[in-house]
Amino acid sequence: MKICLVATGDVPSNPRLMTLVGNLTRSGHDTWIVCAGRARSTDPDNIVRLPSRVPDGKGKVRRTLRQLQPLAVRQRSLHRRLVSATVALDPDLIYAASAGVVPVAVKAADRCNAAVSRDPRFPDAGDRDIVRLAPGDLRYSSSPAGDGALFHTLADDRESWTPAEGRHTGTVVVIAYRFTETNPGRYLRSALERAGVDVRHVGDHLDWSTIGSDVDFVVFVESPYPAIEVTGDNPGIPVLLWAHHGEHHTGTHLRLIRRYGVHAVLLAHSWHLAHHYPVPVNRFPFAVAPEMTDDPEPWPSRPFDVAFVGSLGTGSGPYDARRKLLTSLGEAFPSDRVRFTDAASPEEMARIYDRAKVVVNDGGDRHYPITMRVFESIGSGALLVTDDAPGLSCLFTVDRHYVVLDVDHPGEQVRRLTEGQTPGGQIADSAHQHALGRHLYDHRVDDLIEIAKQTSPAEIPGWERPINVSDLAEAIDEYVEISTVAAYGARHLRDELPLRSVWLDPTPGVRRYDAVVIGDACDVDVEDAVADAARYVVIGDLADSGVDLDLIVNTPDRHVQVVESHNVVIVDLGTPGYRIPPVKEN
Structure with a gap:
């Protein structure tokens, strides 16, 4: 596609936006920038600059007119010119660089029949929003590397079927993931085994020299970090990655593609992100794990009117709306008729849902997921009342298989669905x-086998891991979860870490970074710089760095771990996240 990033600020000075542009270009798009500011000799070739104020040029009259121009007039003028410059490029997709520029992107998209991409925290882009368009339009849910399979698209007209046990006997698959109770890899693995597949599991390290020639394909399942170590050379076996997070993990997915040598991506949801990937993308939603449902109670006699199992978060964050929803429901029903918890094993969760009439679902505001909860609730025979996740209608039919949540009156809605002669039980049974x-994991196995057959194990040009880079870059590149880096005295890292956003010698105290790097030429107060680290501190030369390692390691309430890799000291601050945390050493 031809993609245009539009911004009111100076894009080349923003590492996050330049990394986005670089990644989209590497994936195969014709990517352009339209932004304000004067042209610079260091500007890339794919940029269109517009003066932030007009009339442009020298002279006392022009300068006076610019100075007298009210801010609102200046902004309207800039927005009009941004729209015109964007339309002139005739893009297929327009990226809004900030919340304030979304209306600009929408106006331009209306004039050139394009879609709009935005951060989930930005305002909705209406009918032009790629989030809304992608589920039903393959132009916006495909990779530049070509279409994947048509499974779970509007063109998928397959009838229901009952997968027979042992039907894929003779197939050999390596499935690679770190085991946790909640990782969906466990359910896919069980379904593969029921299908008769010879399943070989890898947890921490995949060594290609140990992978037999009889293996048909390898599938990595996104797992809590650290990423699985991969060594050796792939002898020509297709590699697939099942990614099941949205926008906040897309950069990490790109680094996993490079690390694992991936040839095709399986996206559980958020299919509007497919254009980010340099390999074919296939829709591969979560599913029902039949082994998890054990003798559910008849719907009319279930003891809970409404239930929810999942993260509730604390303070301000992505689950604010979720907490508000559950509070409202808790006030609408007697305490013994609701069951809300964030502390339940998958087995305990299944038992809760087996006894609930309604399960409510909210995916949070960081992305637009078709969550595992969708399938867990439907598999248990509960009625799913959910936020209207993009793409859900490709899998189920609204008001026949699920009900869209009334966020303003959830208590009244759930009460109507659970009391009297309402269709709640009928909808729940129809969905089940x-x-x-x-939508059993057994059906997903059939999809997976077919996708693997269509996947070519060809290398992806331009996505090789860097060679001849510094020890600092080598060390950081081992941590795929690092997306943002503050590099002090290590300016070479921006070129050596092209898949990450690298700020060079930034002013301390302005923002937080996944990793703060203290290089040989650091000339700021080290203590101030280290304070900006959210997850890691990376030190090139500990003896000369000025870093008080003992002060960091002995931080209360943190399981800090210090490791040495590639002659570099890495301090893991033990920050919670999608990871297996370090163990506190005595």
């Missing part, structure tokens, strides 16, 4: 029967 015919 539909899932048994299309």
Whole structure:
């Protein structure tokens, strides 16, 4: 596609935006920038600059007119010119660089029949929003590397089927993931085994020299970090990556593609992100794990009117709306008729849902997921009342298989669905029967086998891991979860870490970074710089760095771990996240 990033600020000075542009270009797009500011000799070739104020040029009259121009007039003028410059490029997709520029992107998209991409925290872009368009339009849910399979698209007209046990006997698959109770790899692995597949599991390290020639393909399942170590050379076996997080993990997915040598991506949801990837993308949603549902109670006699199991978060964050929803529901029903918890094993969760009439679902505001909860609730025979996740209608039919949540009156809505002669039980049963015919993990196995057959194990040009780079870059590159870096005295890192956003010698105290790097030429107060580290501190030369390692390691309430890699000291601050945390050493 031809993609245009539009911004009111100076894009080349923003590492995050320049990394986005670089990654989209590497993935195969014709990517352009339209932004304000005067042209510079260091500007890339793919940029269109517009003066932030007009009339442009020298002279006392022009300068006076610019100075007298009210801010609102200046902004309207700039927005009009940004729209015109964007339309002139005739893009297929327009990226809004900030919340304030979304209306600009929408106006331009209306004039050139394009879609708009934005951060989930930005205002909705209406009918032009790629989030809304992608589920039903393959132009916006495909990779530049070509279309994947048509499974779970509007063109998928397969009838329901019952997968027979042992049907894929003779197939050999390596499935690679770090085991946790909640990782969906466990359910896919069980379904592969039921299908008769010879399944070989890898947890921490995949050594290609040990992978037999009889293996048909390898599938990595996104797992808590650290990423799985991969050594040796792939002898020509297709490699697939099942990614099941959205926008906040897309950069990490790109680094996993490079690390694992991936040839095709399986996206569980957020199919509007497919254009980011340099390999074919296939829709591969979560599914119902039949082994998790054990003798659910009849719907009319279930003891809980409404239930929810999942993260509630604390303070201000992505689950604010979720906490508000559950509070409202808790006030609408007697305490013994609701069951809300964030502390339950998958087995305990299944038992809760087996006893609930309604399960509510909210995916948070960081991305737009079709969550595991969708399938867990439907698999248990509960009625799913959910936020209207993009793409859900490709899998189920609204008001026949699920009900869209009334966020303003959730208590009244759930009460109507659970009391009297309402269709709640009928909808729950209809959804359950539909899932048994299309959405078990056993059905996903059939999709997976077919996708693997269509996947070519060709290398991806331009996505090789860097060679001849510094020890600092080598060390950082081992941590795929690092997306943002503050590099002090290590300016070479921006070129050596092209898949990450690297700020060079930034002013301390302005923002937080996944990693703060203290290089040989650091000339700021080290203590101030280290304070900006959210996850890691990386030190090139500990003896000369000025870093008080004992002060960091002995931080209360943190499981800090210090490791040495590539002659570099890495301090893991033990920050919670999608990871297996370090163990506190005595």
